[in-house]
Amino acid sequence: MSLRGLQSRILALFLVVVVGVQIGAFVLVNTIGGAAARNSIGEELVAGARVFDRLLEEDTQRLVQGARVLAADYAFRQAIASADRRTITSALVNHGKRIDADVMMLIGLDSRVIANTFEDMPSGERFIYAKLIAQAQAEQQSAAMVVIRGRLYQLVVVPVMAPVTIAWIAVGFTVDDALAQDLRGLTRLDVSFLSRAPRDAWTLQASTLPDAARLPLLADIAGGNRAPVDKDGNTMLGSESVTRLLMLRSANDDVVVAALQQPLAAALEPFHRLQRQLAWISLLAVAVSILAGLLVSRGIASPVRELADRARRIASGDYSSVPPTTGMQEIADLAVAFRTMQQGIATREARIMDLAYKDALTGLPNRTMFGDRLARQVLVAQESGAAVAVLLMDLDHFKYVNDTLGHPIGDMLLVEVVARLTAVVDRPDATVARLGGDEFAILLPHTGVVDARHAAAAIMAALDSPMNLSGHIVDVRASLGIAVFPEHGREAATLLRHADVAMYEAKRVNAGVVVFDQRYGQGSSDRLSLMSDLRKAVDRDELTLVYQPKVALRDVPGRHVEALVRWRHPTRGMVAPIEFVPFAEQTGYIRSITMWVLRRAIAQCAAWRAQGLPMHVSINISARDVMDSQLPDRVVALLDAHGCAARWISFEITESALLDDPGHAVENLKRLHALGCEIAIDDYGTGYSSLAYLRKLPLHELKIDKTFVMGMSGHANDDVIVRSTIELAHNMRLVVVAEGVEDAVTLDRLRALGCDMAQGYHLSRPVTAEQAAQWARDTAPRSGRETATMLRVV
Numbered sequence: 199m200s201l202r203g204l205q206s207r208i209l210a211l212f213l214v215v216v217v218g219v220q221i222g223a224f225v226l227v228n229t230i231g232g233a234a235a236r237n238s239i240g241e242e243l244v245a246g247a248r249v250f251d252r253l254l255e256e257d258t259q260r261l262v263q264g265a266r267v268l269a270a271d272y273a274f275r276q277a278i279a280s281a282d283r284r285t286i287t288s289a290l291v292n293h294g295k296r297i298d299a300d301v302m303m304l305i306g307l308d309s310r311v312i313a314n315t316f317e318d319m320p321s322g323e324r325f326i327y328a329k330l331i332a333q334a335q336a337e338q339q340s341a342a343m344v345v346i347r348g349r350l351y352q353l354v355v356v357p358v359m360a361p362v363t364i365a366w367i368a369v370g371f372t373v374d375d376a377l378a379q380d381l382r383g384l385t386r387l388d389v390s391f392l393s394r395a396p397r398d399a400w401t402l403q404a405s406t407l408p409d410a411a412r413l414p415l416l417a418d419i420a421g422g423n424r425a426p427v428d429k430d431g432n433t434m435l436g437s438e439s440v441t442r443l444l445m446l447r448s449a450n451d452d453v454v455v456a457a458l459q460q461p462l463a464a465a466l467e468p469f470h471r472l473q474r475q476l477a478w479i480s481l482l483a484v485a486v487s488i489l490a491g492l493l494v495s496r497g498i499a500s501p502v503r504e505l506a507d508r509a510r511r512i513a514s515g516d517y518s519s520v521p522p523t524t525g526m527q528e529i530a531d532l533a534v535a536f537r538t539m540q541q542g543i544a545t546r547e548a549r550i551m552d553l554a555y556k557d558a559l560t561g562l563p564n565r566t567m568f569g570d571r572l573a574r575q576v577l578v579a580q581e582s583g584a585a586v587a588v589l590l591m592d593l594d595h596f597k598y599v600n601d602t603l604g605h606p607i608g609d610m611l612l613v614e615v616v617a618r619l620t621a622v623v624d625r626p627d628a629t630v631a632r633l634g635g636d637e638f639a640i641l642l643p644h645t646g647v648v649d650a651r652h653a654a655a656a657i658m659a660a661l662d663s664p665m666n667l668s669g670h671i672v673d674v675r676a677s678l679g680i681a682v683f684p685e686h687g688r689e690a691a692t693l694l695r696h697a698d699v700a701m702y703e704a705k706r707v708n709a710g711v712v713v714f715d716q717r718y719g720q721g722s723s724d725r726l727s728l729m730s731d732l733r734k735a736v737d738r739d740e741l742t743l744v745y746q747p748k749v750a751l752r753d754v755p756g757r758h759v760e761a762l763v764r765w766r767h768p769t770r771g772m773v774a775p776i777e778f779v780p781f782a783e784q785t786g787y788i789r790s791i792t793m794w795v796l797r798r799a800i801a802q803c804a805a806w807r808a809q810g811l812p813m814h815v816s817i818n819i820s821a822r823d824v825m826d827s828q829l830p831d832r833v834v835a836l837l838d839a840h841g842c843a844a845r846w847i848s849f850e851i852t853e854s855a856l857l858d859d860p861g862h863a864v865e866n867l868k869r870l871h872a873l874g875c876e877i878a879i880d881d882y883g884t885g886y887s888s889l890a891y892l893r894k895l896p897l898h899e900l901k902i903d904k905t906f907v908m909g910m911s912g913h914a915n916d917d918v919i920v921r922s923t924i925e926l927a928h929n930m931r932l933v934v935v936a937e938g939v940e941d942a943v944t945l946d947r948l949r950a951l952g953c954d955m956a957q958g959y960h961l962s963r964p965v966t967a968e969q970a971a972q973w974a975r976d977t978a979p980r981s982g983r984e985t986a987t988m989l990r991v992v
Contacts, residue, residue, distance in 0.1 A: 264297035844874030871896035904938020
């Protein structure tokens, strides 16, 4: 056996076995002692946990009984029915004192606090623990640990029945140090209560621990510093105590735990004595291990240090160094493997650089490389005073290509677009990049606004010719925005942002190419400010509903109106729907607005019906709404809450809203139809669908777009379209509504064509709920002409 071989040196390592044996013995004693102590304490914790659970359950039942006594009180229920807030508050305070409760609340069916015993909680505040109310509704009671105003309470909720539920009573007591001390006296364990709200830090609400031990407990819980949990559910927090953590029932997403603890010190003392004896033996073993380590390191430390130096050079990007191959055989083999690794890293890094800075599909620079090149060109331009142009381009309706022809065809389209772009932008100093999806950017150094316009025009011309993609002829249209240094910005990020603003302005006005102008940026700021205000509009009750009557031209039962939302901005005044609805749809906030409209419109319909008025209400829903799988469930809840029949409600949706995801849209519309609601297609004729396609939908009504109706008297083609649509829709047994009736000639023509209902300013502008009710009272089921005439005076 060669003395230079690594195997000969392994003999020296046997000396380390001595140290290993000593350490093993030390660890074994420590492990057995600790385990024995923890097992003993663990049994106490298990028993204490049972007592703890039973005590909390008894307190809960005491609160439930106290709450039910108050809920059953006839005078209290009578005060609720009469909305006598002073009597309600007095009853809550007095009953709370009788049952030693710290919290007394009365919650209305709208989940708002009617009265409470908090001095700083105003009436009308929403009761945020909706899950407790839902559980109490199902089980006649609910209980949980909740955090109110930063303090922990044990809270129960019971219904007030008369004989149906008319309100909810919430009763609770404070979880504080006094309660923890009472529980300690019964369980003989240290008791602590901790809570955490989502995205907030842990809070120690109450504890029997001394002040010095409270912060470490809180830090251990917050940091998750605990040993594994044993079979009984006990764990270690820190090194002083064995702990049992009990998850307490809480509301919402709050987390509330109770920590039961018992110190380890007394149980571990016998094992500590044995450890001290083993410590002297361990010192001798350490000395032996040091000697063995010196013998081994003398032979291998120097080559390993050399390899480490080579590794640092590789880390800094120097792949030219060659690791040494001299020394013992094993080290030489390691050096060869090291060289192979070095070559592999260099190859992979080159590949990673390509992936990091190039688009995989087109081979163009990606957003990162484009940003770097733009930043360098701006620095050069700042020194030289030259111009730099940034062109940002987005393909129109690219999503439809992917959806209809498939993603492989979409990829082929992008590759063809790149080929045409690079053919037009044939300059060595230019950069054509794909920023992502169907968005491209072109960097043109030494280019002003005029030349940038010429380049943009050439790009648009190159894209104008149809593309043949595997037999599919596809027309490509694009929107292109231009920003130039220094006129439109002196920083790379500013130029890119302004080019993006110009591109979206081009898309908005369908202009093809737009050069950035400051008013576009101001418009974006105004829209951003408007969207910020819109998020608060629902909470501030700034929205309102108006109702536009739909006049029957034939024998159509009932009275029909369309609910339209309006926004009374506190500083801007009345904001038209066209100014905020599109942005609400883009951001997804339209769902909150739709839910507000649904609540108000369904409640108003139910109120009209209660007055004996045969009203039917149409409600517009957006593309995002019709894709929401929870929409039918929310509609059911609102109909039940307000006692409104589903057949009195109609949902209007545009054709374009069905195109993004027809499968989900049709499924949700069928669910709404199954409830009994009517479905209408709004603005028919402006989308891409045909009556044959719409026949697959559970439709009841079709509304002809106002652009065709308004042009009937002056354009024969529009008259033919309207007449054909009415005839085809009637063949499909659909009710036809004409929008945009602006004059008597159009109204008479629609009546002659057999249109069922009409809507427009000639008949009535949108009116308030009171005016709509008056119209319904004043109009009798007469001929269509008489109904229309009477309506115009509304």
